[in-house]
Amino acid sequence: MSFAPMIIPSTESTIVFVAVVVAVAVMIVAGSRAAGRRRGEPPEQVRRWTLGTLVGVLAWMALTGAASGSGVLEAPGVPPRAMIFMLGCNLVALVFAFGRPGRRLAEGLPVAALVGFHAFRLPLELVLHQWYAEGVLPVQMTYEGRNFDIATGVLAVACGLWLHRAGPSRAVGWVFNLVGLALVLNVAAVAVLSSPFPIRVFTNEPAVVLVYHFPYGWIVPMCVAPALAGHVVLFRWLWHGPRSSD
Numbered sequence: 355m356s357f358a359p360m361i362i363p364s365t366e367s368t369i370v371f372v373a374v375v376v377a378v379a380v381m382i383v384a385g386s387r388a389a390g391r392r393r394g395e396p397p398e399q400v401r402r403w404t405l406g407t408l409v410g411v412l413a414w415m416a417l418t419g420a421a422s423g424s425g426v427l428e429a430p431g432v433p434p435r436a437m438i439f440m441l442g443c444n445l446v447a448l449v450f451a452f453g454r455p456g457r458r459l460a461e462g463l464p465v466a467a468l469v470g471f472h473a474f475r476l477p478l479e480l481v482l483h484q485w486y487a488e489g490v491l492p493v494q495m496t497y498e499g500r501n502f503d504i505a506t507g508v509l510a511v512a513c514g515l516w517l518h519r520a521g522p523s524r525a526v527g528w529v530f531n532l533v534g535l536a537l538v539l540n541v542a543a544v545a546v547l548s549s550p551f552p553i554r555v556f557t558n559e560p561a562v563v564l565v566y567h568f569p570y571g572w573i574v575p576m577c578v579a580p581a582l583a584g585h586v587v588l589f590r591w592l593w594h595g596p597r598s599s600d
Contacts, residue, residue, distance in 0.1 A: 360490065360563045363570070367484045372569055374478050375576045379415065381471055382580065383408045386455070389462025403458070414575060418443065422571020434551050436565050440574050444542075447579035451586035460590035465522045468588045469530055470514030475538075476507025478577055492558050494544050501541045506534040506581075527592050535585040542578055 363371075386407040390400035418439075421427060427436040450456055459468070483496045493499040513530045517523060547555040548562040564570040 360567050360570075361488065361560065363485050363488055363490050367481050367488070368569070370477060371481050371573075374474050374481065375415075375569070375572045378474055378576055378580050379411045381474075382411055385459055385463055385467065385471070388467070389458045391462075392464075393458065393462040407455070414446075415572070418575040419568055419572060422565055423568025425566075427566055427571075432552075436549065437546070437551055439565060440542075440546065443575040443579045444582055446575075447583040448586065451583040451590075456583065456587045456590060459587045460594060463591075464517075465527050465588070465591055466514050466517035468584065468591055469510055469517060469527065471584050472506055472510035472534055472581060473514065474507070474577070475503055475581060476511065478573075479504035479507060489560065491562060491564075492548055492556060492560060494548060494556050494558075495541070495562060500544050503537045503541045506537050509533065524592055527588060531585055531588045531592065534581075538578065538581045538585070545578075 383404060387400060387404040390403050395403070421439060427434075427439055429435055479497060479501070482491060482501070483498070485491045486493055486496045486498070495501050497504045509530055513526055517526060544556070545562050547553065549565070550561045550563065554561070564573050
């Protein structure tokens with residue numbers, strides 16, 4: 355099974371995309387460190403968690419980057435390997451968010467940080483629009499079509515700053531999280547239905563083939579999956595309730 359080569363995005367937009375991916379990775383590691391400190395964990399335990407998170411994130415980037423760049427996802431199979439890759443990335447994100455790492459973040463970070471984390475979706479959406487302008491992506495993957503996730507990025511900046519200055523608010527957290535989760539699920543569905551899978555619905559060209567090319571395949575494991583995990587962690591904070599230290 356082979357696909358038409360993807361139009362390679364401009365160097366400038368690729369640099370911005372990789373910068374967004376690196377920023378997400380840095381925020382995950384820094385968040386683990388900050389959460390441990392705010393929970394009052396012993397310094398050695400904080401160091402172990404920070405190092406473990408760093409190693410885990412780097413291994414995750416290496417593994418998923420190799421998968422998208424090696425051509426293994428193009429091998430024939432039912433369901434398509436790329437679809438399994440996408441599903442697997444999001445399942446790993448859910449395991450992370452519902453597990454002990456997610457609990458540490460929910461208990462140790464202020465809600466302003468949990469909301470502000472999603473600010474990376476603003477520059478990411480601008481990159482996607484640029485890729486549409488360059489003929490890399492179809493219109494439905496942008497805010498001119500069916501992808502409105504740029505609103506989540508804007509809300510993350512605005513709500514994150516407001517929560518930082520005014521203090522924790524469950525109401526703001528709930529509104530942001532429900533809107534943001536709905537929008538990321540929407541764009542994920544649009545991406546799948548625009549990909550060269552048997553279930554493809556949006557047949558306008560080009561198809562979404564980012565997942566088959568490095569470093570662009572990182573958009574699933576390092577952008578979509580972390581966004582999903584971030585919403586689950588924020589839900590855990592909302593269910594637990596504001597901590598007095600927030």
